[in-house]
Amino acid sequence: MKTVHEVSKIAGVSVxxxxxxxAIGLLKPTKVTPAGYRLYDESALRRLQTILLFRELRFPLKDIKKMVDQPDFDQMAALKDQIRLLELQREHLDRLIAFARKLERNGGNKVDFSAFDHSEYDRYAEEAKERWGGTDAYKEYVSRAEHQPEDRKENAAQGLxxxxxxxGKVKHQNPSSDEAQALVKELQQFITDNFYxxxxxILAGLGQMYIGDERFRKNINQAGGEGTAEFAAKAIEIYNTGK
Known part of the structure; x- marks a missing residue:
């Protein structure tokens, strides 16, 4: 794990x-030592990388937090949106450079504002925000969380x-077994009852996230033992596809 000063140095952001x-819950350290030192693991660094890409794209912090916190956030799919937005930024910058050179050749006399048009970028950015931060599941999660006391939130997390x-107790079985499939059904109902x-x-997306996100995989394996996340993800896949 890396200290806050090490992360600051490698990421190019201030402490x-x-x-x-x-403080705003956008990037919590993986661990805080008894002495108060913040420590960040690889998963936290990947989240920071995602955050900084969105910052380069001029997304407000509150929008970034809304997107990366949603339960079914797909980092790789979001990356495709980020790449497209960066490409649009580059195209816009190329147009501005060409426009400035044209002004230079014409002595700065021609009036033309077309190079300042951000409409395509703005439209795509809004679509990305809606895709990653405006899902019904996320809105429902936020709405419930706002009205839940802290002890109930903690109980829900423990129940999960x-x-x-x-x-973990049945991971030695086939993920298609009746016991495993019953647990998937229980998991789906528990999430519906307590979160969204x-x-x-969404269940399929969660299954992928359980093995694709280091934080989720680590927590699940801590609860059920090594290999539990992979077993649960496979059981979810079978539950959804029937094979």
């Missing part, structure tokens, strides 16, 4: 910025880990 990200502990409506599509 003060990292402290601010922590308890289900993964059950997955867990549709088959």
């Amino acid at each position: 003060r910025t990292l402290h601010h990200y922590d 880990m308890a289900i993964f502990a059950k997955f 409506t867990c549709t088959p599509q």
Whole structure:
């Protein structure tokens, strides 16, 4: 793990910025030592990388947090959006350079504002925000969380880990077994009851996230033992596809 000063150095952001990200819940350290030192693992660094890409694209911090915090956030799919937005930025900059050179050749006399048009970029950026931060599941999650006392949130988190502990107890079986499939159904219902409506599509996305996101995989494996995340993800896939 890396200290806040090490992260500041390799990421090119100030320690003060990292402290601010922590304060607003955008990037929490993986661990805080008894002495108060913030430590960040690889998963946290990947999240920071995603955050900084969105910052380069001029996304407000509140929008970034809304997107990366949503339960079905897909980092690789979001990266494709980020790449497209960066390409649009580059195209816009190329137009501005060509426009400035044309002005230079004409002595700066021609009036033309077409090179300043951001409409395509703005439209795509809004679509990205809506795609990653405006899902019904996320809105429902936020709405519920706002009205839930802290002890209920904690109980829900513990209950979720308890289900993964059950997955760990049957991970020696085939993920298509009745026991494993019953646990997937229990998991889906628990998420619906405590967080947001867990549709088959969202459930499939969660299954992928359980093995694709280091934080989720680590927590699930801590609850059920090594290999639990992979087993649960496979059981979810079978549950959704029927094979």
